[in-house]
Amino acid sequence: MVSRVIPVDDFDLVIFGGTGDLARRKILPGLFRRFRSGQMPADSRIIGAARSELDTSGYRAMIREAIVEFGGDEKSDTDTLDQFLNALEYVAIDAKGEGGWSELKSLIRDKVIKAFYFSVAPSLFGDLAERLHAHEIADADSRIVVEKPFGRDLASAQALNATLAEHFDERQIYRIDHYLGKETVQNLMAVRFGNVLFEPLWNSHYVDHIQITVAETVGVGGRGGYYDKSGAMRDMVQNHLMQLLCLIAMEPPSVFGANEVRDEKLKVIRALQPVEAHHIVRGQYDASDDAASYRADVENPRSFTESFVAMKCHVSNWRWSDTPFYLRTGKKMKARTSEIAVVFKDLGHKMFEGDSARHRNILAIRLQPNEGMDLQVTIKEPGPGGMRLIDVPLDMTFADALGDDAEDATDAYERLIMDVIRGNQTLFMRGDEVEAAWAWTDPIIEGWEARNDVPKLYDAGSAGPDDAMMLMHRDGRRWRDIKG
Ligand code: NAD
Numbered sequence: 360m361v362s363r364v365i366p367v368d369d370f371d372l373v374i375f376g377g378t379g380d381l382a383r384r385k386i387l388p389g390l391f392r393r394f395r396s397g398q399m400p401a402d403s404r405i406i407g408a409a410r411s412e413l414d415t416s417g418y419r420a421m422i423r424e425a426i427v428e429f430g431g432d433e434k435s436d437t438d439t440l441d442q443f444l445n446a447l448e449y450v451a452i453d454a455k456g457e458g459g460w461s462e463l464k465s466l467i468r469d470k471v472i473k474a475f476y477f478s479v480a481p482s483l484f485g486d487l488a489e490r491l492h493a494h495e496i497a498d499a500d501s502r503i504v505v506e507k508p509f510g511r512d513l514a515s516a517q518a519l520n521a522t523l524a525e526h527f528d529e530r531q532i533y534r535i536d537h538y539l540g541k542e543t544v545q546n547l548m549a550v551r552f553g554n555v556l557f558e559p560l561w562n563s564h565y566v567d568h569i570q571i572t573v574a575e576t577v578g579v580g581g582r583g584g585y586y587d588k589s590g591a592m593r594d595m596v597q598n599h600l601m602q603l604l605c606l607i608a609m610e611p612p613s614v615f616g617a618n619e620v621r622d623e624k625l626k627v628i629r630a631l632q633p634v635e636a637h638h639i640v641r642g643q644y645d646a647s648d649d650a651a652s653y654r655a656d657v658e659n660p661r662s663f664t665e666s667f668v669a670m671k672c673h674v675s676n677w678r679w680s681d682t683p684f685y686l687r688t689g690k691k692m693k694a695r696t697s698e699i700a701v702v703f704k705d706l707g708h709k710m711f712e713g714d715s716a717r718h719r720n721i722l723a724i725r726l727q728p729n730e731g732m733d734l735q736v737t738i739k740e741p742g743p744g745g746m747r748l749i750d751v752p753l754d755m756t757f758a759d760a761l762g763d764d765a766e767d768a769t770d771a772y773e774r775l776i777m778d779v780i781r782g783n784q785t786l787f788m789r790g791d792e793v794e795a796a797w798a799w800t801d802p803i804i805e806g807w808e809a810r811n812d813v814p815k816l817y818d819a820g821s822a823g824p825d826d827a828m829m830l831m832h833r834d835g836r837r838w839r840d841i842k843g
Pocket of ligand 1: 375376377379381408411452453454455477478479480481483506507508
C-alpha cells in the first residue's frame with residue numbers, strides 16, 4: 360500500500376499555553392511526527408506563547424525534553440528533531456495584559472495560514488480573542504482552536520460561544536474533541552457509508568441495541584480539584600460519548616462536507632429523548648487494598664460527584680425508534696478500553712436442530728487499545744459433531760490489515776491540527792452542536808443536584824456498580840466484557 364502524505368500549506372501556528380501539559384504531551388510531539396512525515400512544510404513555524412519567562416532556546420530545550428519523554432520511536436531521529444526544533448519560537452505573553460503581544464505580532468508572517476491554538480483555561484479564551492484582534496494579529500482567514508471543556512452547562516457554553524463570535528466567524532472556530540480525530544472513528548463513517556453491506560441493516564429492524572463504552576483504569580490523578588466540579592457526565596458523556604453516538608446514529612449526509620456532517624449530528628442530538636432517572640446509574644470508585652477512594656483522591660469526603668455513569672438513551676426518529684443506546688464510562692475500571700458495539704437482532708427462525716444457543720452478529724468498533732473492528736459471525740464448529748454453531752470474530756486490526764501504513768497512522772491531535780491548517784471543520788464540533796448537547800445533559804445533572812443523588816460505590820478494577828449491570832439485565836441484555 361502506498362502511503363500518501365500531502366503537505367499542507369505553509370503556516371504559522373501559535374500555541375497559547377505552549378508550555379502546558381497538553382502542549383508538551385500531545386500537541387508538539389504530534390507536530391513533530393507531521394514534520395517528520397513531510398506533511399508540515401519545513402518553512403512553517405510554531406510559536407509557543409505562555410506565561411513562563413523563557414527565551415526561544417529555552418523553549419526548544421523544553422520541547423526537546425517533552426518529545427523525548429512523550430514521543431514515539433521517531434524521537435531517535437535526532438537530525439530531524441533538530442530541524443523541527445528550529446521551526447519553534449517562543450514569546451512570553453500575558454493573555455490578560457499587554458505584555459508580549461507586539462513581539463508576537465512581529466513574528467507572524469503575512470502570507471501564510473495563521474492558526475491560534477488556545478491550549479489554556481477557557482476563562483482566557485475571551486482575552487485571547489480580543490487581543491488577537493486589538494493587536495491586528497488575526498485576520499479574516501485565521502483559525503482558532505479551542506479545547507474542552509467547552510462550558511459546564513448550556514448557559515456557560517452559550518456565553519463562551521458568544522464571546523468567540525464577537526471576534527471570529529464560526530468557520531474560523533475549531534472546537535476539538537480528540538475522539539473525532541481517531542482513525543477508527545473516521546473508519547466508522549467509511550464502513551457505514553462506503554459499503555453496501557451495513558447501511559441497509561443500520562436501523563431498528565435489524566439492530567437490537569448499541570453499546571458505547573469508554574473505560575479508563577486511571578483515577579482522577581492530579582486533576583481531582585477540576586474533576587470533582589465536573590464528573591463523568593460533563594467530562595466524558597456530554598462530549599466524547601455523545602459524539603460517538605452521533606456518528607453511529609446519524610443519517611447519511613448528502614456529501615461528506617463539514618456542515619453536512621455536522622447538520623446530521625445535530626439532528627441526532629435534538630432527537631435524543633430526555634433520560635428517565637431510573638435509566639441512569641451513577642457510581643464513585645471506592646478505596647481498595649492498594650488505592651485510595653475517589654473521595655480521598657479529590658480530597659472531598661462528602662463529594663457526590665460521579666466517576667462512573669451508565670445510561671440508556673433513545674434517539675427518537677424513524678431509524679432508531681426501537682433501538683436503545685446504552686452508554687457507559689468510568690474511571691478505575693478493570694481495563695482501559697473504548698468501543699462501540701452494534702448488536703444485531705437474533706435470527707427470527709432457527710433451522711439448525713439441536714442448536715439452542717443465542718447467536719448474534721455484533722459489529723465492534725475498537726477505538727482503543729488496538730484500533731480496529733471485528734464482526735462477530737456465526738459459523739459451524741469444526742469437527743464431526745453435526746451442525747453445532749459457534750460465534751467467531753472476523754477481525755480487522757488496523758495494524759495487521761494496513762501494515763506499514765498503520766504504523767504511520769496519525770494520532771488524533773496531529774490529524775486534527777492538520778485539518779485546521781487545511782481549513783476542514785468536518786471533525787470539529789460546531790457551536791450549535793455543543794449547545795444542543797448541553798441542553799440534553801443539563802436537566803439530567805440538575806435532577807441529580809435537586810435530589811442530592813448519591814452515587815453508588817464500586818470497586819476499583821471492576822466494571823462499575825452492580826446497578827449498571829441491572830440496567831441491562833432488566834432489558835434481557837448484557838454489557839460486553841471490558842477487555843484491555
Ligand atoms: P496547564 O495548566 O498544564 O498549562 C496551562 C498553560 O497556560 C501554561 O502554558 C501557562 O503558561 C498558560 N497560561 C496560564 N495563564 C496564562 C495567562 N494569563 N497568559 C498566558 N498564558 C497563560 O494546562 P493543560 O493541561 O495544558 O491544559 C490546557 C487546556 O487544555 C485546559 O483548558 C484544559 O482543560 C484543556 N485540556 C487539557 C488536556 C490535557 O490532557 N492536559 C486534555 C483536554 C483538554
